[in-house]
Amino acid sequence: MIKVDQNLCIGCGTCVALCPKGFQMNAEGKSDAISQEDLECAKNAAASCPTQAIIVE
Numbered sequence: 341m342i343k344v345d346q347n348l349c350i351g352c353g354t355c356v357a358l359c360p361k362g363f364q365m366n367a368e369g370k371s372d373a374i375s376q377e378d379l380e381c382a383k384n385a386a387a388s389c390p391t392q393a394i395i396v397e
């Protein structure tokens with residue numbers, strides 16, 4: 341399961357840049373997980389997220 345904690349996300353866009361098929365900015369300017377398919381990319385994005393807002397479990 342890939343998800344983004346909306347309370348932690350600061351909308352930096354790093355995860356969207358790294359995994360454009362996995363994450364998308366929403367109307368609040370935060371990131372949403374839009375696909376569960378690429379766990380490896382999501383893990384990479386999670387490691388690069390400045391606020392540890394991406395949960396991969």
Ligand code: SF4
Nearest residue numbers: 349350352353355389
């Ligand atoms: S990398 Fe983290 S803080 Fe930046 S947009 Fe993605 S989830 Fe939000």
